[in-house]
Structures are given as structure tokens and as C-alpha cells.
Amino acid sequence: MNKLSRRAGLLSSTVVGGVTLSLILHAGAVSAQTLEDDGRRLDEPVEVQEIVITGSRIRRVETTTSAPVTVIDQAVMNERGFIQAGQALNQNTSVIPSAPLADGSGAAAGSGRQYPNLFGLGAGRTLTLVNGRRFVTTGAGTGDRVVDTNAIPVGLLQRVDIVQAGGAAVYGSDAIAGVVNYVLRDDFDGMEFDVQYGVSSRNDYPQQSARFTAGRNLLDGRANVAGSLEWSQTESLLSYDRPISDLARLTTSNPANTSETDGIPALREIFNARFWPFNYNGVIYTVPAPSPALLLRIDGAPTQFAADGRSVVSYDPGEVFGVPFASGGDGWDYREIAALYSAVERVNANLIGHYDLTDRVRLSGELMFASTEGRDPYGTQGGSNTVLNNAASGAGVLTFTRNNPFLSAEALAQLTAASPAFAAGAPLFLSKQWADAVPTREFVHTTDIWRAQAGLDGDFDWADRNFYWSLSYSRAEVQGETAGWGVWTQRMQNAVNAVESGGDIVCAINADADPTNDDAACVPINPFGNGTVTDEMRDYVAVRTGQTYDNTQDNFLATLGGTLFHLPAGPASFSVAYEYRRESSEFVPSESAQLGLTGSGTVSVPSGGSYNTNEFSAEVLVPILGGGFHLPFARSLEFDGAYRTVDNSIAGREDVWGAGLRWGVIDGVTVRVSRSRNFRAPTLDQLFAPSSTTLGSIAINPCDSDRINSGPNPAVRRSNCEALFAANPGWGSLDGFQDPGENFNAVMITSGGNPDLRNELSDTFTYGVILQPSFIPGLTIVADRIEVDLKDGLSAFLPQDFLTTCFDSVEPSAVCDQFTFNGQGHVATANSTTFNAGRVRYEGEVYNINYVFGLDDWFAGRDYGRVELNAEITHTALLETSVTGFDYLRTDGTTRAPDWVSRYDVRWSRGPLRLSYSMSYLPEAKVNLFDTIESTPVPDIERNIRHNLSGQYDFGDYTVRAGVINLTDEEPSYPTRNYGDILGRQYFVGLNARF
Numbered sequence: 001m002n003k004l005s006r007r008a009g010l011l012s013s014t015v016v017g018g019v020t021l022s023l024i025l026h027a028g029a030v031s032a033q034t035l036e037d038d039g040r041r042l043d044e045p046v047e048v049q050e051i052v053i054t055g056s057r058i059r060r061v062e063t064t065t066s067a068p069v070t071v072i073d074q075a076v077m078n079e080r081g082f083i084q085a086g087q088a089l090n091q092n093t094s095v096i097p098s099a100p101l102a103d104g105s106g107a108a109a110g111s112g113r114q115y116p117n118l119f120g121l122g123a124g125r126t127l128t129l130v131n132g133r134r135f136v137t138t139g140a141g142t143g144d145r146v147v148d149t150n151a152i153p154v155g156l157l158q159r160v161d162i163v164q165a166g167g168a169a170v171y172g173s174d175a176i177a178g179v180v181n182y183v184l185r186d187d188f189d190g191m192e193f194d195v196q197y198g199v200s201s202r203n204d205y206p207q208q209s210a211r212f213t214a215g216r217n218l219l220d221g222r223a224n225v226a227g228s229l230e231w232s233q234t235e236s237l238l239s240y241d242r243p244i245s246d247l248a249r250l251t252t253s254n255p256a257n258t259s260e261t262d263g264i265p266a267l268r269e270i271f272n273a274r275f276w277p278f279n280y281n282g283v284i285y286t287v288p289a290p291s292p293a294l295l296l297r298i299d300g301a302p303t304q305f306a307a308d309g310r311s312v313v314s315y316d317p318g319e320v321f322g323v324p325f326a327s328g329g330d331g332w333d334y335r336e337i338a339a340l341y342s343a344v345e346r347v348n349a350n351l352i353g354h355y356d357l358t359d360r361v362r363l364s365g366e367l368m369f370a371s372t373e374g375r376d377p378y379g380t381q382g383g384s385n386t387v388l389n390n391a392a393s394g395a396g397v398l399t400f401t402r403n404n405p406f407l408s409a410e411a412l413a414q415l416t417a418a419s420p421a422f423a424a425g426a427p428l429f430l431s432k433q434w435a436d437a438v439p440t441r442e443f444v445h446t447t448d449i450w451r452a453q454a455g456l457d458g459d460f461d462w463a464d465r466n467f468y469w470s471l472s473y474s475r476a477e478v479q480g481e482t483a484g485w486g487v488w489t490q491r492m493q494n495a496v497n498a499v500e501s502g503g504d505i506v507c508a509i510n511a512d513a514d515p516t517n518d519d520a521a522c523v524p525i526n527p528f529g530n531g532t533v534t535d536e537m538r539d540y541v542a543v544r545t546g547q548t549y550d551n552t553q554d555n556f557l558a559t560l561g562g563t564l565f566h567l568p569a570g571p572a573s574f575s576v577a578y579e580y581r582r583e584s585s586e587f588v589p590s591e592s593a594q595l596g597l598t599g600s601g602t603v604s605v606p607s608g609g610s611y612n613t614n615e616f617s618a619e620v621l622v623p624i625l626g627g628g629f630h631l632p633f634a635r636s637l638e639f640d641g642a643y644r645t646v647d648n649s650i651a652g653r654e655d656v657w658g659a660g661l662r663w664g665v666i667d668g669v670t671v672r673v674s675r676s677r678n679f680r681a682p683t684l685d686q687l688f689a690p691s692s693t694t695l696g697s698i699a700i701n702p703c704d705s706d707r708i709n710s711g712p713n714p715a716v717r718r719s720n721c722e723a724l725f726a727a728n729p730g731w732g733s734l735d736g737f738q739d740p741g742e743n744f745n746a747v748m749i750t751s752g753g754n755p756d757l758r759n760e761l762s763d764t765f766t767y768g769v770i771l772q773p774s775f776i777p778g779l780t781i782v783a784d785r786i787e788v789d790l791k792d793g794l795s796a797f798l799p800q801d802f803l804t805t806c807f808d809s810v811e812p813s814a815v816c817d818q819f820t821f822n823g824q825g826h827v828a829t830a831n832s833t834t835f836n837a838g839r840v841r842y843e844g845e846v847y848n849i850n851y852v853f854g855l856d857d858w859f860a861g862r863d864y865g866r867v868e869l870n871a872e873i874t875h876t877a878l879l880e881t882s883v884t885g886f887d888y889l890r891t892d893g894t895t896r897a898p899d900w901v902s903r904y905d906v907r908w909s910r911g912p913l914r915l916s917y918s919m920s921y922l923p924e925a926k927v928n929l930f931d932t933i934e935s936t937p938v939p940d941i942e943r944n945i946r947h948n949l950s951g952q953y954d955f956g957d958y959t960v961r962a963g964v965i966n967l968t969d970e971e972p973s974y975p976t977r978n979y980g981d982i983l984g985r986q987y988f989v990g991l992n993a994r995f
Helices: 003-009 074-080 087-089 409-418 487-498 533-541 589-593 684-690 714-725 799-807 812-820
Strands: 069-073 126-131 157-164 178-184 190-200 207-218 223-234 250-253 267-270 273-275 281-285 300-305 312-314 325-327 341-356 361-376 383-385 399-402 428-434 441-461 465-487 498-501 504-507 542-567 570-589 607-625 636-646 651-666 669-680 693-698 747-751 761-769 779-791 793-798 819-821 827-836 839-854 866-882 898-912 913-922 942-954 960-967 986-994
Touching: 069 074, 069 341, 074 087, 074 157, 074 913, 074 942, 074 960, 087 157, 273 898, 281 300, 300 986, 312 409, 383 487, 465 487, 533 542, 533 651, 542 607, 570 684, 607 684, 636 669, 714 799, 799 812, 799 819, 799 827, 812 827
Parallel strands: 126 178, 747 827
Antiparallel strands: 069 157, 157 178, 190 207, 190 986, 207 223, 223 341, 250 267, 273 325, 281 428, 300 312, 341 361, 361 441, 383 428, 399 428, 441 465, 465 542, 498 504, 542 570, 570 607, 607 636, 636 651, 651 669, 669 761, 693 747, 761 779, 779 839, 793 827, 819 827, 839 866, 866 898, 898 913, 913 942, 942 960, 960 986
8 A cells, every 4th residue: 555555646647738638547657658857768668656636536557538638737836827726627628718817898806816727618527626526615795606717836747637528526516617626736745946037018917926845755755745835816907907908989879770680880989988977077967867968068068167176167078979979079988897817816825645554554745835815906986976876775976066166166157158957046967977985996905814634545455456545534614705895875875965064064954953963073075076075074984895704614524435346457446435514605795785875775685504414335346357358349348337326415316327448459459438327506695695686787688789780589579679669668778778787887697506406417528549659659648529418507597698598499498587777677686696597508628739759859869859740729619598398599509618728838858958839729709609790890800820939948956937918918908808818918937946
């Protein structure tokens, strides 16, 4: 056991350039497909031991499985200048990249957390493991059981295994799209210090990291202890900081369009977009409604307050394109609705070790702490009182009369001259966004993780067979907080209603005859201009908002495996396991939310819950043909099967399974196939997240003029919208219709858990071929087909998801009850929760081509080093989702799920020098699959190609590395922000010192 256990995990896959070659091993040795740095040749066999590979708990000699697996090793992370694991995962073509990026829809840049999302099936359908064991969920509010890649230590990271498709029979809930397993080193010996600094070619977005790793083998190799401490930091970016986001581009209805067949887009583009109905200074209206005709005018020109609030000046609404957008002018800048990129700072501390109690029993342990802080500069809107706001929310347009004591004599004279009614005491109306009502618009997301694990594993012999076993227990806790500033609605109403009393400006509630309304703390606020709010005023109306959450996980795992019996082709192996898991979550809204101080006053109450599972699993691996027992065109044949039964205290019982075959046709040709039933249980967040209602944006109203002719079936969407407006004639015409709630906080959005959720189930089918031609040593070609059919999918539905599903459905469904409208046809209220989203179907292929060769054979034995060539390609042939079960939304061929994604790597190394080149390719795509020139001015998104160069030189005790990411400074393909790399060209330099 001692020798075996020290090798276990050393070789779970043969890696070239960070990608699994899926080699076929025979009789304990591999026809080595790599040229090792110590001088071994390609044709030199390498002895290996039985190991446990990701995707199975059975130890085996083969590194291949019946399902596709790919690997990223730490060398690739250093080579590309990655400072956290998520950056490396984003390079995998089967992973949909995630980043703390605002996509331009009006949504915030976010928390800085990143989650792997295989095949675009959803981050919650990709299971994350650390050393083959479950990790506590770090998410809150996402609705998914996910693990932030920022929590993974880079210093001790040996590799990342990615099992593509399935895995629930082995690991349980969530392994639908696949499994990501972070494997940490347990044999680190020495000390290592690593620092890196990067910056963009625009001299912004600095990326800094430092890590210290130390370990030592003890007691003649019977023990090892290693620890790491690391820190990294990136800074935020605003939309002004990149050319494509600085365009402030939007689309609106095109009056030149005459029909659906005239070749003229139904939409036209707006640049330098502004919200013309309001700004920071305050736009003045005669009637509180968003119409340019209702703006107060002086000498024919619309008016606003000057920045100092002491006079009234002309207001340029720009070129108005309906409500609420204009191009140019003095309205609120669309670039300030959300930041472009969130800042992220992370700290990780880890301790890992083992001690061989005997030659056959090992004690091991892991301690982990991780802290991540994401800062979104525009994470909240601050305060707003505009003609677009719902008056019922308490944030409607501000009403003022000539008696307002903050009006200067100059402003009063101007307004009196402009409006005789105002001179007689009638009100005017002020529409403004507050720039100074809260201390900052920044929203801060913090996550602290503690995890401890202890384990025993060993082996024993019985009946001429060897058996191995393991026992482990882990306890993990996540404490998280989201925190920002909001406006105390009632206090703002009190403060803006100011009067003069005894020569002082006071709040009207303190000057009336009713003492029960008095608020001694009330500080009157000057609403005119920008920057007129003092610290004292701000302290009165600003209030902390957000939520804290606590996730805990207790996990016990016991396994037993070994040989069942011997067959002519080899030993039949098995593994059985029992797993007990208890998870609990607690959500505590901020005091302001619990008291209903912000928004419409809706109260949010703390909530929480827990569940436990008892899970039994079994696996078998049966060699049918192999070794000396084979047939023509059947050099080997192997069956593997897995079964798992899960008893969840909330979701109930579920039985899942997996089965696969590997068929070695001839030397160098292997065919594999697998089929599995997988599942995902509802999470505590999805079930019990507290209900809260706040003002927010819906991002998409399908009936908007710039969206009514798009979607999966434009004719159905238009028909549903026309029917709705015909039934409500008071709403007006659909022509030029714009819902301000798309981009502005004008909708009361209620979010929370859904206790009626069910398990989602999927059937997965994969088949593929592995080619290793003997006449081209070092070449491996792997191709696999993957098909997933998911039912009752658990989906985090935002308001736009409910809206698009309703209006894109041929028949009404329950999702149409999740929102309401006001008297203008604008969405007034909407829900945001998890929903069992009918069906998800995915079909595609993954391809991997690797070729490794030494140049000495090409140049008469001279040592010109070695070359590694790699091509990784993912083809998405179909990805469609249905909430109703009969109407499908296809996203394959779109920027969310491009049809062909590829990456090509070239690496050359000779002695201490290593040079690398990488190209990432995104094909031509669409934002919506059925976009045409009739529906949008840019129906086709151009392909995107990025190039990266890097190099490193090993001086012995230290290694210097440097590189250029996105060498040609390629922007995301117009007009997107996320189809490509919006950070642009970046440089990095790093130093690794070993002691």
C-alpha cells in the first residue's frame, strides 16, 4: 500500500500541453506519448500503478474512460499567466467563459465570482470536486450549488480534471453536464515563491499576484506536509475604458422600416445613448409624465437646474428615440448604468498533509481558508426620483412649488416667468438621478470559506485478492455578505419636503401641527442641482442594504474497492461507497430590508433550511476481452457500470446509473460509448431564499419595438404582443413602444425561493473514437459525441426569462402569471425565482488532436528541442431549452453557445527555454438564432480570433516568464462585449523562485 499510495494520483492522465491524450495502457505500461524533460524518448515505456481517476472510484491501470475527460495542468496556468483557476477553465472550449463583466443589457458587472459552465447547460449542472470530494457551495442568490473558482488554491494545484458529460452515478447530484475536479499536490517538497504582475496596453486593469508554497517530506518519505499562502488582485473598469463599451450603443425602432420583407431593419442603432427624461441636475416638467412636450420651456428650450442648483439653464434632451432613450444631449449617460468589470481580491491559505501509519494505512488531512472580495463600482443605482419610476414605490418624480426654501431668488424668478401656474402656486416636477444621496454606488461581495477534512485510507489482502478502502469526513462553512447603500424611502420623502420656519429650513413634518409625524433627526435635502447634498443630509437618507448568508456542509464518505474475481482478460474490479451529507443555509437580509426601509417598503424576513442525504453507490469494471484473450478486430473489450441511490430528506429518493463500453478494435484504434441517467436536486437557496421586493430592471420586454420581431419565433412573439395591446387599448400603440424598465430601475421585482421545485433528470449518451497510429508516434486523435436530454430543469428565472417564455409560447402557461403591467403597458411587477424549466436538449462533439515529437529525428540527431501541437474543438450542434415543454428556445449558433469553438496551441521547448503560442477562435454567430436584417441592424456577429504569446526560462533555482495576451488587441466582435476579450492586449511578467 505504501508504494501504491505514493503513486496514486501521480498519473491520472497523460498530459500534453495541458490536454488529456486519453491513452490506452496495456499490461501496466504505456506506449509513452510524451518526450519527458529527463531525456526519455517517445518509444520508451513508462511504468505506472493503479490509480483512481476522476469519473470513477475504481482503481485501474488505464487512463482512458468510457466518457471523455480533459486535463489542465499547472504548467499551462503558469505559461499563460493565469492567477486563478477560472481563467484556465475559460480557455477550455467546452466551458462557457464566465467573467465579472457587464454585458451591456443594464445588468451589473456582478460579484466577481466565477463558476465553470460546461456546454452552456448552466453552472449548477457542473459538479465541482476538490481531490475527488464535494465542496461546499459558495453561492447565494444564484440559485445553484456552485463553487467559485477564486476559492481554489493555485500554489498547490496539480491539475484540473474535466469529465465531459454525466457523473451523477459516481458523485451524486449536479453532475449533469460533467465534473470539474481540482487535484491538489500531496507530495510538495521544498519552498517556492511566485510573483506576477500584468497590465493592459491601455495602462489599466493591473493584475497582481503573489504566492508562497512550502512542503517537506518527513520520516523517510512516510509523511509529507505542505502549505500555501496566496494573494491576487484585479481592479475595476468602467464602460468609458474600452472602445466598444464607450460607444454607449442601443437599438430602437426604425421608422424607415416599411415591412418584414423590405430589407430594412426594424431597428436602428443609437450611439452615445442617454436617458433623456432625467439627469443628475434635475430635469423640469410641467406634468409628471415622460413626454418631451411636457418639459418646462424657457424661450422654447427645455430646462434643467444648473449643477450648483442656483439657476435654471437650458436642457438638451438630445435626439429623442421614444421613451426613455436619446442619442447625445444632457440626459443621464447610459455608460453609468453599470460598470464594465468588477474588481476582485482573493486570499487563500491551505495546509495539506499525510502520514503513513503503517505500510498499508495512511492518515491524511486538509485545511483550507479562502476569502474573496468583489467590488462593483456601479453595483447599485443610488437614489432616483424620475418620471419613469413607479409612484407607488415612493421613488416617483419630485414635486416642488415656489415655496420650496432651497429655490434661489434667481431660480424662482426664472421659473415664475416661465410658468404662470407656478407663479400662482401650482407645482412643477423634478426628474432626477441622485449622484450624492448615498456615499457610494459600490456594491461589495465578500465570501469567506473554511474547510477541514480528515481521512484514512488503506488496503488489505484477502482470498488472494487485494482490496482498498477509505474513510473521510469534512466540515466546511461559507460566510458571505453582499453590501451596498440604498435610499431610505420614507426619509427621502420627508427630507425633500422642506419648508422655512423661523428663518431656518426644516422638514415639513417637523413644522406641521401634528407632533406624531415629527422626526427630530430629519435633515432637509436640497434636490436642485448636483453635489448639493451635504454629509449631514446624506447620513439621514442613506441606509445599508444587502444580505448575509451562511452555508455549511458536513460530508462523510466511506469506500471499498478491489478485485471481484479473475477473468481470462483480467481482473473484474468493483467499488462500493456510502456517503452521508448534510447541508444547511441561512439567509439574513439587511436590517433595512427586514424593516422595509427601501423601495416600496416590502419587508424581507430571514430564512433558511437544511437537508441531509444518504447515498449508496456501486461500480464494476469487467474486462471481457484483452491481454492474450482477444478476437480479430477486438483486441480488447471492457464494460463499466455504476449505480447510485439517493435519499434526500426534502427532494426524496432518486436512482441514477451509468454504463459504458471500451472496444479496442485494433492496435491504435479504440471505440468507446457510455450512457447514464443523472439528476440535480433543488438547492436550499432555490427552495428557501428569502422573499424580497426591490426596484430593478427587467432587461428585456419582448413587446419593445426593438425586440418584437426577434426571438425563437418572431411571428408568435408579435402576435402575442398585438393581442395583449388590443385587449388594453389604453396602452396606446405598439409602434415605437419602449419599456423603461428594460434599462432602468422602474419595476418592483420580487425574488425568493420556490418550495414547489422538483428534481431535474437527464439522460446522457456519449460515443467516440481514439486514434493512436503506430506509424506516427506521439499522435493522438480523440473525438466524442455528447447528447444530453434533460427534463424538469431547475433554472434561475429572471423577469426577462418569464417574459420571453410567455410571449414566445404558442399557448399561455403559468409563467405568464409571474408579472403585471401598469396603465402604460410597462411591466410594473415581476418575479425572479427558480423554475422547473421543462426540457433542455444538447447535442455536440468534442475533438482533441495532439502531436508531440522531438526535432532531433528531423535534423540528423541534433538537439533542437521538442514540439507540442494541440487542437481542441467543441461543436455545439443543438442547444435548446423549453419551459413549457412544447416551445423551444434554441441558442446553438448564438454568442451564448457558438457552433464551433476551437483553440490551437504550439509549444517548443529546449533545455531551460520554453516558448508557447495559442490561438482562440470563435466562429461567426448570432445574438439570437433567428436574427435577420429585417429584425436587427447587425444580425451576424463576426468571428473573433485572438493570439497569445509567452515564454519562460529556467535558471535552475528560479524561472522567469513573460507573455502577451490578445497580441493583436482584438476587441469583442461588434456589437457585443463578451464575444471575445474586452480587456484587450495585456502583458504579464512573473518570477518563480525555488529554495
